[in-house]
Amino acid sequence: MGQELIYLDNATSTKVAPEVVEAMLPYFTERYAVASSQFSHTPGLEAKEALDRARAAIASRINAQPEELVFTSGGTEANNLAIKGAAWANRKKGNHIITSKIEHLSVLHPCRSLEREGFQVTYLDVDHEGFIDLDQLEDAITDETILVSIQWVNQEVGAIQNIEEIGRLCRERGVLFHTDAVLGLGWLPLDVQEANIDLASFSAHKLHGPKGIGGLYVRSGVKLKRLLDGGYNEFELRAGTENIPGAVGFAKAVEIFTSEDAEYVRGLRDRLIESLLGIEGAELNGPRDGARRHPGNVNVSFRFAEGESIILHLDMKGIAVITGSACFSRALEPSHVLLAMGYPHERAHSSIRYTLSRYNTPEELDRAVEATREVVERLRQISPMKRGGR
Ligand SMILES: Cc1ncc(COP(=O)(O)O)c(C=O)c1O
DSSP: OOOOOOEEEEEOOOOOOHHHHHHHHHHTTTTOOOOGGGTTHHHHHHHHHHHHHHHHHHHHHTTTGGGGGGSSHHHHHHHHHHHHHHHTTHHHHHHHEEEEOOOOOHHHHHHHHHHHOOOOOEOOOOOOOOOOOOHHHHHHTTTTEEEOOOBEEEEEEEOOOHHHHHHHHHHHTTEEEEEEEETTTTBBBOOOOTTTOOOOEEEEGGGSSTTTTTEEEEEETOOOOSSOOSSSHHTSOOOSSSOOHHHHHHHHHHHHOOOHHHHHHHHHHHHHHHHHHTTTEEEEESSSSSGGBBBBEEEETTTTTTTHHHHHHHHHTEOEEHHHHHHHHSSOOOHHHHHHHOOHHHHHHHHHEOOOOTTHHHHHHHHHHHHHHHHHHHHHHTHHHHTTOO
């Protein structure tokens, strides 16, 4: 095609940082022994040490102990382990779980499957900007409640929930608090002690680490039933040969992600929002207050232009973004997040999500804005909605 890709889909997955690739490579080519061989030979012991170093580096970033971090295959598995694992282990205490309507499917679907097993789940509403109401959460907690699972950062509109307040409330009421922290790690500071978090899910590929590795923080003393039976790996919470190159890459990605990176991206975000809102009929979706929005998230709807057509045309121009329209969810419904926020179908159908990383430049964003303007204007000229005067 000859044109340079402008990749603005970083909430889905990020470029692996060159430093991360470099750190991982020896664990494919030279140090390929596994940690479970630690008692048999030196390469096994070295593998175990590499795994321990990676675990300690990530744990220290969130103020946890190394043995409180369980490596998983990613955020989906971490969410499943947290939710199903806590529900199954605490069945005798109660059968009620609270979550929100805007969670990632890797939270919503485990909740649905627990409902089929007889658990009761409350799905909290969110406001127009994507925030849950703490009073509603408090009212929803009953004597049967064993777990609250509320995400830290929303995948579509970037709303940052007040996890410190949620954690405080859960601790007061003696209920476990799990947060899907997949999109927050690295980008925002996290102290699991201060926030009273019992369980937190992570995924390396959201912060320039490799795909296929993530983790679950499990506060010491919290009981989980494991999903995978097998060997004694990961403190007996996750059987299976450890992904040592993945763990090393994950730790490197965490280590090199700085607050300056987040600041730089936040600057790009604000500039992009301002420019996109200069396009006629553009409306910002999600939080207005930049401090309550993920540093890399921009979500805008363009009246009288359909999201799916916009992304296809932008793709032809080498710009990768996604829409909250039907194709996003594979179902024929627009994004469950935008609908839960109370947006009408048309607004959800015309929403475009641009998510940024430290590898994006202001020039790229200027080009993306100009391309969006062109595409939106062209689509409007042929839009039946516009011609119908709606
Ligand atoms: C908020 C959130 N939670 C969980 C996940 C799942 O993570 P993974 O891709 O590592 O399974 C994602 C990925 O899209 C996400 O955005």
